[in-house]
Amino acid sequence: MGDELEGEGLTQARAELLWRLHVAGPSTQRALSEALRCTPRNVTGLVDALEAAGLVRREPHPEDRRAMLVTLTPQGEKLLARWREGYEQLAGRLFGDVSAGDLRGFHATLSHMLEQLRRQ
Amino acid sequence: MGDELEGEGLTQARAELLWRLHVAGPSTQRALSEALRCTPRNVTGLVDALEAAGLVRREPHPEDRRAMLVTLTPQGEKLLARWREGYEQLAGRLFGDVSAGDLRGFHATLSHMLEQLRRQ
DNA sequence: TATTGTTATACTCTATAACTATA
């Protein structure tokens, strides 16, 4: 039961980290920790699992030897390209008769509402 | 970090079970398992924790000796009444300038979208 | 035979705290 996401250990939390890398590019674990609103320790575990699955890799930060840059591997890029395609198809099915502007408005409203709930 | 919900072990999953009891009334664990889309084993654990916190209790089912009826205690009812009040205040702040009909439409759209995503 | 809920076991997410290496 529950989420599988392409089967084999691709959980919700790991998928969110992958999406973040997809939209933000290579990131330090500190940055991921803030974007995902979780602890650095948590990011360590998620990156460990995704690295073992061959979807991301850790690279030394070019200017700060304390930090790591987490990057999508070619295999990870390929997976994210498929996800994005699926997302766009779904959006088309759900909002096919709504203008792009209205869709942006809906997204903004929804994000605002979720943020209010989160901070409440 | 993360969700606390009134502090002290009231996690998201447990809160959802409480909401379900609030809207559906006393329920068997089988029914809760279906409503919450999780396994019966999972419900056992959630009810254990909520029972230990004094918010629900298990009662024998009057007609089926295999089944339990999970019910809110008076303390649980009191908590849910506060939650509902807070929910209504939040809805008022977010949608105060929207008609009740529009709000129902929004809820329906959002529910439909989430269901599509879930089943995709 | 089928159903309700449990015990047993395992993986995952998440947090706090203490620590190392670097800034």
Next chain:
DNA sequence: TATAGTTATAGAGTATAACAATA
């Protein structure tokens, strides 16, 4: 002294499988 990430430890959610009691 402060920051980036790790190890150590713990609570919680969730799943499958095997089982007892009951239908």
